[in-house]
Amino acid sequence: MLxxxxxxxxxxxxxxxxxxxxxxxxxxxxQGLFDAIVRDIRDYNTGDVIITDEFDFIDKSDQSLIRWxxxxxxxxxxxxxxxxxxxxxxxxxxxxxxxxxxxxVGVDPxxxxxxxxxxxxxxxxxxxxxxxxxVLGSNVARDLGxxxxxxxxxxxxxxxxxxxxxxxxxxxxxxxxxxxxxxxYSGVIHIDTLRDMMSRHGDTGSFMVKLHDSSKAFEVxxxxxRSFPNEDFIAETTEEASEAQLEGFRSGIAMINxxxxxxxxxxAFAIVTIQMMLVxxxxxxxxxxxxxxxxxxxxxxxxxFQGMIIGAIGAGVGTAAGLGYTVYAKETKMSxxxxxxxxxxxxxxxxxxxxxxSFILAIIASLxxxxxxxxxxxxxxxxxx
Amino acid sequence: xxxxxxEADNRVKALDNVTFSIKQGEFVLIVGSSGSGKxxxxxxxxxxxxxxxxxxxxxxxxxxxxxxxKISSFRNKKLGFIFQFSNLLxxxxxxxxxxxxxxxxxxxxxxxxxIDLLKSVGLEDQIYKRANKISGGQAQRxxxxxxxxxxxxxxxxxxxxxxxxxxxxxxxxxxMKSMAKKLNQTFIIVTHDREHFGNVDRVIxxxxxxxxxxxxxxxxxxxx
Numbered sequence: 001m002l003x004x005x006x007x008x009x010x011x012x013x014x015x016x017x018x019x020x021x022x023x024x025x026x027x028x029x030x031q032g033l034f035d036a037i038v039r040d041i042r043d044y045n046t047g048d049v050i051i052t053d054e055f056d057f058i059d060k061s062d063q064s065l066i067r068w069x070x071x072x073x074x075x076x077x078x079x080x081x082x083x084x085x086x087x088x089x090x091x092x093x094x095x096x097x098x099x100x101x102x103x104x105v106g107v108d109p110x111x112x113x114x115x116x117x118x119x120x121x122x123x124x125x126x127x128x129x130x131x132x133x134x135v136l137g138s139n140v141a142r143d144l145g146x147x148x149x150x151x152x153x154x155x156x157x158x159x160x161x162x163x164x165x166x167x168x169x170x171x172x173x174x175x176x177x178x179x180x181x182x183x184x185y186s187g188v189i190h191i192d193t194l195r196d197m198m199s200r201h202g203d204t205g206s207f208m209v210k211l212h213d214s215s216k217a218f219e220v221x222x223x224x225x226r227s228f229p230n231e232d233f234i235a236e237t238t239e240e241a242s243e244a245q246l247e248g249f250r251s252g253i254a255m256i257n258x259x260x261x262x263x264x265x266x267x268a269f270a271i272v273t274i275q276m277m278l279v280x281x282x283x284x285x286x287x288x289x290x291x292x293x294x295x296x297x298x299x300x301x302x303x304x305f306q307g308m309i310i311g312a313i314g315a316g317v318g319t320a321a322g323l324g325y326t327v328y329a330k331e332t333k334m335s336x337x338x339x340x341x342x343x344x345x346x347x348x349x350x351x352x353x354x355x356x357x358s359f360i361l362a363i364i365a366s367l368x369x370x371x372x373x374x375x376x377x378x379x380x381x382x383x384x385x
Numbered sequence: 386x387x388x389x390x391x392e393a394d395n396r397v398k399a400l401d402n403v404t405f406s407i408k409q410g411e412f413v414l415i416v417g418s419s420g421s422g423k424x425x426x427x428x429x430x431x432x433x434x435x436x437x438x439x440x441x442x443x444x445x446x447x448x449x450x451x452x453x454x455k456i457s458s459f460r461n462k463k464l465g466f467i468f469q470f471s472n473l474l475x476x477x478x479x480x481x482x483x484x485x486x487x488x489x490x491x492x493x494x495x496x497x498x499x500i501d502l503l504k505s506v507g508l509e510d511q512i513y514k515r516a517n518k519i520s521g522g523q524a525q526r527x528x529x530x531x532x533x534x535x536x537x538x539x540x541x542x543x544x545x546x547x548x549x550x551x552x553x554x555x556x557x558x559x560x561m562k563s564m565a566k567k568l569n570q571t572f573i574i575v576t577h578d579r580e581h582f583g584n585v586d587r588v589i590x591x592x593x594x595x596x597x598x599x600x601x602x603x604x605x606x607x608x609x
Contacts, residue, residue: 288472291433292531293461293489295454379433382472 016314024322032342047208106194179340287381307366386439465532
């Protein structure tokens with residue numbers, strides 16, 4: 001580089017590097033958090049495609065729908081779910097503790113562990129395995145005075161005729177999901193038991209369908225709807241089904257991204273300042289160059305080239321540092337305070353876009369100082385000490 | 386030509402209807418006291434500044450009609466500069482400094498020529514040193530080599546010995562004289578150290594912005 005001033009150039013490169021790093025860290029944390037929530041919603045609650053009935057319950061038999069789905073090569077498994085609200089009580093140390101409006105979910109234990117990973121959130125005991133076993137969410141267990149595996153819980157449900165149906169269950173497991181997207185606030189029982197209690201024999205609330213390849217969700221959904229044109233089915237992908245839950249988060253991510261891009265703009269201003277310092281510090285040399293025949297455009301090219309080098313090194317180092325952080329976050333399954341582990345992905349399009357953007361910004365930021373350098377009159381520039 | 390700085394009541398006539406012509410190969414001294422206008426005159430001849438009135442013709446070209454790009458090319462091809470403080474680019478090596486005018490002209494193949502020139506000014510052992518690692522006298526020799534590398538028609542030197550001790554000054558003066566003779570180049574040198582240069586082809590004295598041919602009588606001289 002003709003005008004070598006290492007300190008200033010390192011400063012300019014650092015500004016670009018930090019700008020890029022901020023964007024990468026933001027992306028890893030906030031997009032990772034968003035993707036983790038989507039992942040958990042998909043894995044625990046909706047599958048890749050969730051089928052419901054527009055007006056009522058699904059009255060097709062579990063087996064017929066499961067068989068239909070599992071004939072599609074891309075489908076891994078399908079499982080029925082049914083849910084209602086309930087009241088629960090249990091006696092702990094001689095004291096009766098009652099809780100109302102507890103979500104009660106009925107699952108098919110055999111198919112559920114194939115289509116969902118919610119059974120992996122059972123931290124004590126085991127998942128639902130019999131008609132009278134129940135998995136309690138950790139929060140429900142706590143609200144019931146510290147219910148433990150082996151305790152007996154009485155559950156009240158209103159059936160379809162408005163009659164109270166009461167049954168006693170044995171707690172066989174406690175579920176606690178990092179991030180709270182699992183059954184932490186619910187009780188989980190066998191779907192057939194819940195059907196009995198609700199007097200809804202053969203009815204299903206929803207079908208969650210797990211695919212081998214999540215990217216095919218839309219195609220499977222469309223194929224399903226085309227195959228049952230006369231039914232009142234609603235088929236949604238994970239994101240469609242969770243749109244209300246995710247909408248706020250999306251705005252948050254857009255805002256955080258904007259902060260990152262403001263950071264990048266700040267680094268561009270830092271480059272303008274540093275390049276101006278370089279022009280001021282090298283005024284005499286610019287005068288000498290002009291006096292021995294350098295044209296204005298030659299001076300312009302020198303400073304723009306310098307901006308390109310700052311941009312290229314800054315973008316390279318920033319991207320490398322950002323990727324290093326991303327690899328670290330992915331390999332360590334980064335989470336905050338034991339919360340849900342971030343879903344870290346390598347978004348190459350965004351990585352390249354960010355690097356290119358900072359490279360271009362560094363060049364744009366060099367335009368004004370370069371222009372100022374070309375405007376120096378040789379005779380006056382050489383008088384500068 | 387004339388050069389006037391400032392406006393209205395603050396007008397200062399730095400050069401007042403100066404007229405002269407110089408032949409190819411002449412070794413010319415421009416002398417005068419500080420503030421007399423000799424450096425202004427050199428800047429005009431070197432196309433680093435524009436005259437307020439009049440014109441400067443070099444090799445038959447009226448340089449006042451040239452645009453900025455053409456003036457830059459003209460400076461690069463026809464003029465060589467030697468400054469008082471050598472004005473080398475300290476981030477570059479001695480050789481790179483000498484090569485710079487050629488590189489600006491788009492010639493990247495004259496390294497041998499530059500090395501030969503550096504040898505002829507006695508710097509064969511300093512070629513690859515950084516320009517800030519050599520002495521003032523050596524820096525001025527590099528500046529002379531840089532001023533000559535493009536084989537310019539005119540070499541302009543502004544106080545080339547002004548920053549050097551008397552022994553080094555004498556060496557530099559001898560070097561410039563020998564190079565001028567060897568290459569048949571016109572040297573126009575601004576100095577207030579008249580005695581260092583001894584016999585030269587021509588002396589132009591500047592006093593109060595006016596040019597006088599030859600050394601001024603002693604009663605008119607003002608010591609710098």
